[in-house]
Amino acid sequence: MHIPVLLKETIEYLDIKENGNYIDCTLNGGGHTKEILKRTKGKVLGIEIDKEIFEKIKNENIERLVPVNDNYANLKNIVKENNFNNICGILLDVGMSSYHIDQSKRGFSFQKNEPLLMNYSSKLTAEEIINNYSEKDLEKILKEYGEEKFARKISIQIIKDRPIKTTFQLIEIIKKATPSFYHKNRTHFATRTFQALRIEANKELENLEKVLPQALELLKKGGTLVAISFHSLEDRIIKNFFKNHLKEVKLLTKKPILPDEKEIQSNPRARSAKLRAIKKL
Numbered sequence: 388m389h390i391p392v393l394l395k396e397t398i399e400y401l402d403i404k405e406n407g408n409y410i411d412c413t414l415n416g417g418g419h420t421k422e423i424l425k426r427t428k429g430k431v432l433g434i435e436i437d438k439e440i441f442e443k444i445k446n447e448n449i450e451r452l453v454p455v456n457d458n459y460a461n462l463k464n465i466v467k468e469n470n471f472n473n474i475c476g477i478l479l480d481v482g483m484s485s486y487h488i489d490q491s492k493r494g495f496s497f498q499k500n501e502p503l504l505m506n507y508s509s510k511l512t513a514e515e516i517i518n519n520y521s522e523k524d525l526e527k528i529l530k531e532y533g534e535e536k537f538a539r540k541i542s543i544q545i546i547k548d549r550p551i552k553t554t555f556q557l558i559e560i561i562k563k564a565t566p567s568f569y570h571k572n573r574t575h576f577a578t579r580t581f582q583a584l585r586i587e588a589n590k591e592l593e594n595l596e597k598v599l600p601q602a603l604e605l606l607k608k609g610g611t612l613v614a615i616s617f618h619s620l621e622d623r624i625i626k627n628f629f630k631n632h633l634k635e636v637k638l639l640t641k642k643p644i645l646p647d648e649k650e651i652q653s654n655p656r657a658r659s660a661k662l663r664a665i666k667k668l
């Protein structure tokens with residue numbers, strides 16, 4: 388089960404109004420949404436891109452939840468189609484969920500031997516990226532989206548050893564391409580490559596760039612936008628967007644809010660989470 392990250396802080400920054408409507412752009416199992424619904428008599432529009440996850444939460448038939456299976460990059464259209472208004476707060480808790488790692492069987496985890504899909508809903512899969520992209524393009528995504536310092540070596544090895552079908556095959560290739568000290572790091576040596584492939588397959592950074600201006604436009608005055616991210620590339624996009632709109636918003640978090648030790652201990656996934664929030668003026 389996915390444990391909601393920074394739940395108390397999210398609720399605090401959303402500053403839930405008794406009759407307000409809210410948007411959860413990353414619904415998943417509704418961890419945050421259920422807490423929002425407890426505090427408002429209004430509705431929550433919950434968007435989830437992954438069909439399997441969406442079906443599960445839809446079948447829970449949660450009262451006052453309007454579930455939508457779509458990409459949050461289409462936020463304005465989704466809101467229009469659902470006649471959703473009086474939007475007092477919007478939440479973004481980006482990236483993958485525990486479901487993707489533990490249950491999806493789509494190759495998100497380097498601890499399981501699975502087909503290399505890594506897609507939430509996109510047609511593009513990690514397998515297609517690995518087996519079809521040029522060496523230069525592979526190196527670029529590993530560098531840019533994975534911040535992988537051995538991007539060049541890994542890309543060269545991928546080209547040599549492809550076709551590559553499974554996570555374990557890919558992990559062996561990364562191992563072959565990188566020095567042995569890299570295999571002893573606390574962070575698994577495949578982490579950055581996996582992150583890069585996931586971001587590319589799902590166009591995650593583009594989607595985030597697209598949703599932020601729409602969210603700000605849709606919020607009513609005094610409404611808040613809370614964004615939780617899990618790596619520096621996402622956090623940078625959020626931070627810069629907030630900084631570039633200081634005439635329209637009040638920054639509620641000068642520095643990002645991080646989970647405390649207790650939360651990290653009970654939910655290791657929270658370790659890299661950062662929360663930033665703004666209020667629309």
Ligand SMILES: C[S@@+](CC[C@H](N)C(=O)[O-])C[C@H]1O[C@@H](n2cnc3c(N)ncnc32)[C@H](O)[C@@H]1O
Nearest residue numbers: 391413415416417418419436437458459480484
């Ligand atoms: C970190 S989880 C959210 C967890 C949720 N806040 C909770 O506590 O239950 C992120 C969710 O967003 C979904 N997602 C990722 N990209 C999306 C997108 N572009 N549009 C809509 N949902 C997306 C993922 O499938 C995943 O279920």
